[in-house]
Amino acid sequence: MTKTLQKTTALSTKNGKKSPTDKNLSARAAAAQIILQVLDHGKSLSALLPEIQPRMKPQDLPLLQEICFGVCRVLPRLEWIIRLLVDKPLKGKTRIVHCLLLVGLYQILYTRIPPHAAINEAVNAARQLKSDNFRGLLNGVLRRFLRERESVLATVDKHWQTNHPEWLVNKLKKTYPNWRDIIDANNQKPPMWLRVNRNHSSAENYRQRLAENGITAFPAENPHALRLESPVSVSQLPHFAEGWATVQDVHAQWSAILLEPQNGELILDACAAPGGKTTHILEQAPQAKVVALDVEENRLKRITENLARLNQQAVVICGDATRPETWLPQAAQQITGNKSAVKFDRILLDAPCSATGVIRRHPDIKWLRREQDIAPLVEIQHQILTALWQTLKPNGILLYATCSVLPDENGRQIARFLAEHSDAQLEPLPFPAPQAIGHQFLPAENGGDGFYYAKLRKIA
Incomplete structure (x- = not known):
C-alpha cells in the first residue's frame, strides 16, 4: 500500500542552513520543489506535503495540493507539451525550471486561475527558487503556449493518452478486458x-x-x-x-466487515497505520482485544489519534510482521500481563503492496513505482503471510487484503499460499464470481478504489 512509498526529509534544513522552504515560498514555488522531489528523487507526496505545510501560508495549501496532485495525474500530457515548446531539455540544475513549466501549464489547462496570472506567478516563483536567469524562458514558453494552444493540443491529443507508465498499462491489458475503464477511473479525482x-x-x-x-x-x-x-x-x-x-474508501470498508470480528476475541490488525481498519474492527466488536501492528514508528501516532477520537482502546505496537517473535511477547504482556505465547482468533493482514488500486488518490504512485518493484513486494507479502499464519489459532480466520490490482500480489499470491499450506482453506466471500480466488474490486468513477480480499481459515 501507500505505506511502502519512500519517506523523505529532502525539504528540511541541511548542515544548519535554511532550505528555500523556510522563506515562506509561494504555492507555485513550493509545488515545483515538491514535484522535482517526486520525479527526480522518488519521494512521495504523502511524505512531502505534510513536511512543508507548517512553513506555508494556510490559504496557499489548497492550491499547493491541487497543483502537486494534478501535475502527477496528467504528467505525460504536460511533458509532451514542453517537448514541443522547448528546444533543449532542461536537465541538471535547470530541472526546477522544467518543474515550474509543469506548474504553469497545469494551472492554465486545469484551473480557473486566469492564464496571465498563472504565467506571472510561475515567473515570479523562479526568483524565489534562485532561477532568475530563466524567468524569460518561463515567460516566453508559457505565453507561446497561450498563442499556439489550439495547434499544440491538436498534436498532443491526437491519440488517446493513458497518463500511465507503459509497464503498468501492459500489465492491465494482459489482465483486464476493461483495462481502459480502469485507466480512465485512475485519471479522475477520487470521491470522498x-x-x-x-x-x-x-x-x-x-x-x-x-x-x-x-x-x-x-x-x-x-x-x-x-x-x-x-x-x-x-x-x-x-x-x-x-x-x-x-x-474511508468504500472498498476499504469491507475489510472489517469480511473479517467478522466478535466480542471477546483476540484480533491482530497487521500493517495497521493509519488506523482506519483498527477502529472499524472495534466499532463492530467493541469488546474485542485488538493489537494494531505497524513497522513504521512514526505512523503509530496516527493510529492512537484515531483510536482517541473514537474513544477506543487497542494495543498499539511497532514491529515487523515478518518476525512475530520480536513483538509478540510485548503484545502478550499488555494483553495478559505476562509474556507467555498467545495466538489470535482473527488476523487482518493489510499487506504492503504496489498501491496500484489507489492511483487516483495518490497519482504520484504512477511515477514512483517501477515494474521491478513488484517481485520484491510479492516476496515480502509471502513472508508476512507465512509468518503470521503461525500466530493464528486453529479454526481462526486470516483476511488478506491489498490495495493493488495486480494478480501477482493478489489471486496468484493466495494460490501459492494455499498450495504450500495444507491447513489453509479458502472461505467464500459475499460477492459474484465465487469460483475466483478471493475478490478483486476495481476503481470506478463515483465508486471505490481498487482492493483485493481473500479469506482463509486455518483447519483445525
Whole structure:
C-alpha cells in the first residue's frame, strides 16, 4: 500500500542552513520543489506535503495540493507539451525550471486561475527558487503556449493518452478486458467516502444529518458507507470529532466487515497505520482485544489519534510482521500481563503492496513505482503471510487484503499460499464470481478504489 512509498526529509534544513522552504515560498514555488522531489528523487507526496505545510501560508495549501496532485495525474500530457515548446531539455540544475513549466501549464489547462496570472506567478516563483536567469524562458514558453494552444493540443491529443507508465498499462491489458475503464477511473479525482459508526447512527440517519447541514450524500451497497456529492472538510461533518464518521474508501470498508470480528476475541490488525481498519474492527466488536501492528514508528501516532477520537482502546505496537517473535511477547504482556505465547482468533493482514488500486488518490504512485518493484513486494507479502499464519489459532480466520490490482500480489499470491499450506482453506466471500480466488474490486468513477480480499481459515 501507500505505506511502502519512500519517506523523505529532502525539504528540511541541511548542515544548519535554511532550505528555500523556510522563506515562506509561494504555492507555485513550493509545488515545483515538491514535484522535482517526486520525479527526480522518488519521494512521495504523502511524505512531502505534510513536511512543508507548517512553513506555508494556510490559504496557499489548497492550491499547493491541487497543483502537486494534478501535475502527477496528467504528467505525460504536460511533458509532451514542453517537448514541443522547448528546444533543449532542461536537465541538471535547470530541472526546477522544467518543474515550474509543469506548474504553469497545469494551472492554465486545469484551473480557473486566469492564464496571465498563472504565467506571472510561475515567473515570479523562479526568483524565489534562485532561477532568475530563466524567468524569460518561463515567460516566453508559457505565453507561446497561450498563442499556439489550439495547434499544440491538436498534436498532443491526437491519440488517446493513458497518463500511465507503459509497464503498468501492459500489465492491465494482459489482465483486464476493461483495462481502459480502469485507466480512465485512475485519471479522475477520487470521491470522498464516509464510514458511519453504527454505534452512533445508521448510515441513513447520518445521511439525513448531512442533508440538514447542506451536504448531499449517497448510499452504497456497503451498509456503513456514504459517498459525498462533493468533498468537504471534516470540520463540516456532524459529530466528526466525537467519532460518528470516518473518512474511508468504500472498498476499504469491507475489510472489517469480511473479517467478522466478535466480542471477546483476540484480533491482530497487521500493517495497521493509519488506523482506519483498527477502529472499524472495534466499532463492530467493541469488546474485542485488538493489537494494531505497524513497522513504521512514526505512523503509530496516527493510529492512537484515531483510536482517541473514537474513544477506543487497542494495543498499539511497532514491529515487523515478518518476525512475530520480536513483538509478540510485548503484545502478550499488555494483553495478559505476562509474556507467555498467545495466538489470535482473527488476523487482518493489510499487506504492503504496489498501491496500484489507489492511483487516483495518490497519482504520484504512477511515477514512483517501477515494474521491478513488484517481485520484491510479492516476496515480502509471502513472508508476512507465512509468518503470521503461525500466530493464528486453529479454526481462526486470516483476511488478506491489498490495495493493488495486480494478480501477482493478489489471486496468484493466495494460490501459492494455499498450495504450500495444507491447513489453509479458502472461505467464500459475499460477492459474484465465487469460483475466483478471493475478490478483486476495481476503481470506478463515483465508486471505490481498487482492493483485493481473500479469506482463509486455518483447519483445525
